Each structure stands twice: as C-alpha cells, then as structure tokens.
Amino acid sequence: MGTVWAHGQARQVETFDTVNPATSEVIGTFAVHGRAEVESAVERAREAASWWAGLGWKNRQTRLLAWKSHMIRYIGRLAELVHNETGKPIADAQLEIFLAVVHLDWAARNARRVLGPRRVPSGITAINLASSLEYAPLGVIGVIGPWNYPVFTPMGSIAYALAAGNAVVFKPSEFTPAVGGWLVSSFADVVPEHPVLQLVTGAAGTGDALARSAVDKISFTGSAATARKVMAACADNLTPLVAECGGKDAFLVGADADLDAAADAAAWGAVSNAGQTCIGVERVYVVESVYHTFLEKLAERMSGARPGDDRESAYGPMTHPAQIDIVEDHVADALARGGRAVIGGMQSIRRPYVDPVILADVPETSLSVQDETFGPTLTVTKVADLDEGVALANASRYALGASVFVRSKKRALAVARAMRSGMTSINSVIGYATVPALPYGGIGDSGFGRIHGPDGLREFTRAKAITRVRMRSPLNLTTLTRSDKDMRRLLSVATLLHGKRYR
Ligand code: NAD
Numbered sequence: 001m002g003t004v005w006a007h008g009q010a011r012q013v014e015t016f017d018t019v020n021p022a023t024s025e026v027i028g029t030f031a032v033h034g035r036a037e038v039e040s041a042v043e044r045a046r047e048a049a050s051w052w053a054g055l056g057w058k059n060r061q062t063r064l065l066a067w068k069s070h071m072i073r074y075i076g077r078l079a080e081l082v083h084n085e086t087g088k089p090i091a092d093a094q095l096e097i098f099l100a101v102v103h104l105d106w107a108a109r110n111a112r113r114v115l116g117p118r119r120v121p122s123g124i125t126a127i128n129l130a131s132s133l134e135y136a137p138l139g140v141i142g143v144i145g146p147w148n149y150p151v152f153t154p155m156g157s158i159a160y161a162l163a164a165g166n167a168v169v170f171k172p173s174e175f176t177p178a179v180g181g182w183l184v185s186s187f188a189d190v191v192p193e194h195p196v197l198q199l200v201t202g203a204a205g206t207g208d209a210l211a212r213s214a215v216d217k218i219s220f221t222g223s224a225a226t227a228r229k230v231m232a233a234c235a236d237n238l239t240p241l242v243a244e245c246g247g248k249d250a251f252l253v254g255a256d257a258d259l260d261a262a263a264d265a266a267a268w269g270a271v272s273n274a275g276q277t278c279i280g281v282e283r284v285y286v287v288e289s290v291y292h293t294f295l296e297k298l299a300e301r302m303s304g305a306r307p308g309d310d311r312e313s314a315y316g317p318m319t320h321p322a323q324i325d326i327v328e329d330h331v332a333d334a335l336a337r338g339g340r341a342v343i344g345g346m347q348s349i350r351r352p353y354v355d356p357v358i359l360a361d362v363p364e365t366s367l368s369v370q371d372e373t374f375g376p377t378l379t380v381t382k383v384a385d386l387d388e389g390v391a392l393a394n395a396s397r398y399a400l401g402a403s404v405f406v407r408s409k410k411r412a413l414a415v416a417r418a419m420r421s422g423m424t425s426i427n428s429v430i431g432y433a434t435v436p437a438l439p440y441g442g443i444g445d446s447g448f449g450r451i452h453g454p455d456g457l458r459e460f461t462r463a464k465a466i467t468r469v470r471m472r473s474p475l476n477l478t479t480l481t482r483s484d485k486d487m488r489r490l491l492s493v494a495t496l497l498h499g500k501r502y503r
Helices: 037-072 075-086 090-115 153-164 175-191 202-210 222-233 259-275 288-302 321-336 386-394 410-420 453-458 483-500
Strands: 002-006 008-013 013-021 026-031 119-122 129-137 139-143 167-171 197-199 217-221 240-246 248-251 281-287 340-343 357-360 377-383 400-406 461-469
Touching: 002 075, 008 026, 026 129, 026 175, 026 217, 026 453, 037 075, 037 090, 037 139, 037 153, 037 167, 037 175, 037 202, 075 090, 075 175, 075 259, 090 129, 139 153, 139 202, 139 259, 153 167, 153 453, 167 202, 167 248, 175 222, 175 321, 202 217, 202 222, 217 222, 217 386, 240 461, 248 259, 248 386, 259 400, 281 288, 281 386, 288 340, 288 377, 321 340, 321 357, 321 453, 377 386, 386 410, 400 410, 453 461
Parallel strands: 139 167, 139 217, 167 197, 217 240, 248 281, 248 400, 281 377, 357 377
Antiparallel strands: 002 008, 013 026, 119 129, 129 461, 340 357
C-alpha cells in the first residue's frame, strides 16, 4: 500500500514504484488500478468519445496539432522522463519523441482524407443508387503499451485512434507509467473539456481488466505470449484486437552490397536501445563471397559501442531486469551448440548492462536464432546466395520487419517482396517506421492488424456503407410485385454482363 494523489487528495491504495534501471533510483509511485477503476475510466471515456466525435475533423485536427506542438516544446522534459524510466540515452529519447510527433502530425492531417465520406461507383446493376462510404469511429479504444519505446509505440495507436474520432484509455507498461502519465496530462492541457485520453496504471491485472472492459477495441503492443492472454480476455466480449508483438528480424547482405553501409546499419540495428527493439536486427545472413569482409566491418563497429549512463554512451542499460536472463540464456545456448563469439561473450553480461555480442556459426535451431533475444546481440550466418538467405530468414514463427542490403534495385525489390515480413527496408534499417503513410505490423507470432498510415487509421473505425435511391430502377427486383418479365430482363442483363467466355 502507498499514498497516491488523485483529484487533489491523498489516498491510500495499492501502489507500485518505477525505478531508473541504471541507478535503481525510485522515479515515481503509481496506483495499481483494478477492475472498478478501469471500468469507470471506460465509462467516462464513452461520454468523452461522443463529444470528441462530434467536434468534427477540423476541430480534432487543430487540437491534435496543438498537442504535437506541446510535445515538441517540452521535448526536453519528456526525453528526461523517458531516459529515467528506460535508461536510454537522452538523444535516443529525443529521436523517439520526434518520430512519434511525425506520426501524430500525419494522422491529424490525413484522417479526413482517408476516413471521410466519399462517393463510390454503384456499378451498372445498381445504376439507380448513389453509393457512399465513410469510416466511423469505434468509440473507446484500450491501448496497452510496452516499455521499450514508451512514446513512439503507444502513439502509433493513440494518435491514429484519436484522429479517427475515438476516445482512448491508455495503460502504459508498469515500467514506464511516468511517461504515460506525461502524455495523458499534456493532452489534457490542450483538450481540457473532456477526458478523451485517460491513463490507468498497473501491470498484468490492470491490462486484463482493460481487455475485459466495455472498450470497443484493444490495441496491444507486447510479447506474443501476453497477446495470447489478451486475446483470450477479449474473447469474452468479442472485443476486436490489434496485436503488435515481438520480432526476430532478419538482415540480408548480398554480394553487391555496400558493405560499409550494411555493417553500419546492422550494428546500429542490433545495439541501439540495448537491442530492446521489436524491429531490431537479430539475425544476419550474408552471401559467402562477402561474409568475411562484412563480419570484420561489423565487428569493428560493434566493438566500439559502449553501454552506459552518460552522454558518451552508445546505449543504456537493459530496462527490464528479467530480459538480461533471456539474453544470457541465448548467448550460453549459442556457445554450447558450437557457436563462436566474434566479439563479446558471456562476460558481456554486466548487469544492468550488456556489451555488444556477435555470434557466428550458430545452428539455426538455437535459441538465439529461434526466439526473440531483445538484447545487443546478433547472429551472423553465411549463405550460398540470396535465395538461401530468404529461405532461412523466412523460417521463423516471427515476421515483423526485415532489411535487405542489395545494390541492384530490381533484385533488392524482388528479395524484399519474397521476405515473409510486414515491412522490409532496402539498404537501411527500420526505414518504414519513419514513414507515417506506411502501415506497420506483423504476421504469425509478430501479431496481426496494422497501425500507422491509412490502414492504421481504418483499424480504429468501422466502415459504414450508405446507398440512396436517385432514380427508378430499370430492374424491378426487390419487390413482391416482381414479374416474369422483370426476371427475363435480369437474365438477359446477366448474360450480357457476365456470360461471355474467358480464356
Ligand atoms: P509484455 O507482453 O510483457 O507487456 C506488454 C503490456 O501488456 C504491458 O503493459 C503489460 O503490463 C501488459 N500485460 C501483461 N500481462 C497482461 C495480461 N495478462 N493482460 C493484459 N495486459 C497484460 O511486453 P513488454 O515486455 O512490455 O514489451 C516487450 C515486447 O513488446 C517485446 O516482445 C517486443 O518485441 C514487443 N514490442 C512490439 C512492438 C511492435 O510494434 N510490434 C513494439 C514494441 C515492443
């Protein structure tokens, strides 16, 4: 039990603390919200949702743009909170916030174009009808977030759900509630009238209560194991779900690749955010003619990356202490199965930090190839050609992002298309995540549904189809007075339109 402040009053409630993973210093104390608190937040959100939907596109856009500008004006304060709760360097936190704002801006500016009413052709059979399509908000969206990108990741749902006209109840990870609280209170600064974006805090129990509440959809980001539990909880009310889960992203290097650029990108993709990135580089497949040169260049770059808590550090500590055990298990398993540590090894695990580790000659059946490691490590494997690289890359139950370093544009595009992934970046890493017009999401254990872009806006809406009679129908079909003559006419039209032979 602990004391928290709510509505200007101190209350004794069950609480939890968040700590700085580098220093173990307590950052804040937060209430564990139970079923009753979650349900009343959803009830308040229901009212707020109808007010927000009623504001219309233009007014919502203005408010969302005001929110983004607020975030940029206070980027220093927010970045410090992100740094304190996750341990990532301030500069990385600023980059994360900037990218979140790019998405918020796009969602605000494009919601009407993507979702607003439009005429659609009725077709010759329904020539008497005027048809239109529009996308209506679902109502209240429950967003359950992870800790690794506590601004960018939930904003991929929050910004698009709000722009589509929904209210949101947000449960940030129990590791990053202060960042979640900042986002919610900064939104309330620009939209003070109704609780259109609310915060509930806590761990699994609070997330479960949100999934079982009367929300109209859950947008979940986290591990596949948790997604299965959330999906089961959603099943009770047939609540739909978007699941953005983990990855085991592959990185392919072709014989004609720019090896310096490839090594640079693979190194950054592996160690940035201490490797705690769902679309981080975890498995590298290199065509044999350039394997040794690439490995040397990669080792040179990765051995220069030092984790720490100061401004010179390339990345920070592991945010989630339990994740260090997983990284340790994966490295130990790779070495026990005959893998070779090109740089680093078991000694690289210096809690709360993990130094970069490159593993080579690791069997494809090992943990570090099969499961999400989520640490600053990667495996590098020699392949005969790009076809073998694609086959190995695709032999994973995860399929989130991927990267391909191939100079020939035609070949690179063919390989990108052949990759079993939601997104593929050619000659860079994570390019697609920085483009707000592109959808983002996975396949298999990486989840389903899409955030970002037009698909991400539509994910938080229901399609509404409307037809209006604009003249008498030449075919008198949907009536009890239909005659044999009407049917003869229909059959001649059917033969004319659809009866020809196709070869
Ligand atoms: P997690 O699955 O442990 O937790 C995610 C969220 O779910 C947290 O808010 C947690 O409190 C909540 N939760 C836990 N149990 C729950 C339950 N039974 N019911 C409802 N909610 C519950 O994941 P994490 O450790 O916070 O995040 C890391 C994972 O997220 C990694 O697998 C990473 O790859 C993935 N991730 C995916 C994306 C993406 O966009 N695809 C982005 C970031 C992170």
